[in-house]
Amino acid sequence: MLIFSVSEYKNRLTKTKESMEKQGIDVLLVTDPANMNYLTGFDAWSFYVHQLLIVIADEEEPIWVGRGIDASAAEITTWLKQESIIPYPDNYVQSTERHPMDFVANIIEEKGQANKTIAAEYDAYYFTAKNYIQLTKKLPNAKFVDGTSLVNWIRIVKSDGEIDLIKKAATIVTQTMYKGIEKINAGVRECDVVADIFHKQISGTDEFGGDYTSIVPLLPSGEKTSACHLTWTDEKYKEGDPVILELAGCHKRYHSPLARTLVIGQPTPEMEELADAAIEGIEAALDVIKPGTTCEQVELAWRKSIEKRGFEKESRIGYSTGLNYPPDWGEHTASLRPGDTTILQPNMVFHMIPGIWMDTYGIEISETFRVTENGCEVLADVERKLFIK
């Protein structure tokens, strides 16, 4: 069930070890499910219990540690040898007496790493405070350091194989976005539109299917468009409602996100003005993208463009995306925002989503793009406009 060749996984591991060496790290604990997948292929909905990879600089393979009943998923989905898959007993699960990190600490000790420099992803969702407290207690002679996003930064430049999966995801999101726009009408329940969106996201195309996206479809409508992360309700759309659709296609855990805004009926002049400003701004930003440009330069092009129309936006306008698991499809590395001097390179992929939210309404029009050799390539194929139903 490996998605990539074993040599691609090993190449990723080599880069990880190089980064560890530069930072003086002997052991890296990888908890982020996307990073676990990136290095080994591991893919299962088991991140709701503690699991991680132990990457030891001096050992050839990472060690997978997880719950007993998930060891067979590791055997099926990874390139790891059987002896590199070490399950913990079920009485460690959500126990007040035993913690899985006690088990992990024992392995680190057995491998002779208890007095080394150990990095963990301190700010990753699934590396809890309790993990940190237990590990530092059980391994008092180790030096613990922050390894947040170490692997994420390696993920930022994609291989051609990864780009292929992201393009498949873009095909799915193109079809899904048109399906959602088609289904939204006055009198239709929000949940029924989202049901059709999910159906298209998961069934995908005749050639390839879709996976679950790391964020569910977000479709705020009416005054709720000012609150961008609300999910759907049982309510019916009403004439005059603006509706934001933010969703993604996903194929083999690789994402291509996309947002569009529509109005049921006649948009207000304010909405039209907002949409024109957003589209102009996106185009201005896309125009400056090429290898060598920095992330903050892309944001600046957007900001200068919308300022001409008298608009301001305070949050970042985009982020690196690709392989991921809930709750986020962002990679937590480069952001398109002031102060981010990351230099764009070919095969980086970003979701540029410069929403503008006013007090009682808002607009989101976005594109996911790949940096090419001399510019950028927009991945989905959905008209860039304010849709009117």
Next chain:
Amino acid sequence: MLIFSVSEYKNRLTKTKESMEKQGIDVLLVTDPANMNYLTGFDAWSFYVHQLLIVIADEEEPIWVGRGIDASAAEITTWLKQESIIPYPDNYVQSTERHPMDFVANIIEEKGQANKTIAAEYDAYYFTAKNYIQLTKKLPNAKFVDGTSLVNWIRIVKSDGEIDLIKKAATIVTQTMYKGIEKINAGVRECDVVADIFHKQISGTDEFGGDYTSIVPLLPSGEKTSACHLTWTDEKYKEGDPVILELAGCHKRYHSPLARTLVIGQPTPEMEELADAAIEGIEAALDVIKPGTTCEQVELAWRKSIEKRGFEKESRIGYSTGLNYPPDWGEHTASLRPGDTTILQPNMVFHMIPGIWMDTYGIEISETFRVTENGCEVLADVERKLFIK
């Protein structure tokens, strides 16, 4: 948009403060999205950035702290006063220079709580090691203690209003399970079956719609039934495949999970024997449930029943469920397993899921039940058998 009356939320807050007082806690930081929802109504897909409630024993209302663009979701979905909603600026998001917990520490300081006993949910998914490290650094005079599952334990006994939502979720899962079983056939792609399952989960019924479930549908087939948390692929079902369906209905974030197993074609005698053992075991366990029984007694009834057939199962056979967000619909409190002496009370709800996995095949047949005044009530209405297609 409040789901329950303000007095129900305040009653939950009172119970939380009583539990805080018993444990000598002055300030509780609530990061678990289900606990945030439980106390305030807050409901948005914003848990991918740092957010929390600060519950101060001496203050009437909790304080919501989250990202600026999510403050309007807090205004729309909670009963909190505007001044209790404190957003942090966007340059705190995934920054290497600023951390949202610095912002939280300032609020705690301003509220005169910097030298008090502060509890946080140390082992909750979204309370990272970095949160802990920043808070303890910024508030050196506070005493930090573990508040994991403090609110979860209050959630374990449901109100009648909550039971009503869980029953609606059970109606959805009943219809969804039959839809999934109907669609699975040799030659059909797994992703197409899951697309129909999602559609039913989200569209719900004519009377009420469905929400996203905290775990996606899990449908391992063939030899993959030995790996219970694998998700679907683009592959086609084959004649002879066993297929496990583990899914839930969800209504306004309240879940009712359910699992069934089917075989495409003729089951092997081993599968039939396994199914008979599982069904007998579930029935034996359901028979002993009533207020006053302990969780471990329920597991013991199951274990004794399957032992008669020569089977053993090492993992827990169930857990408390209800309100939740990804990645888990379990509440992380009581488990049906040896050593858990939690006493069953009316309006507790459990998902009893005693899967048995052999080396190359497995079976899952489950029920979600409510403890009643004198026994239990099974919530979904799906035949308890090995389905044969």
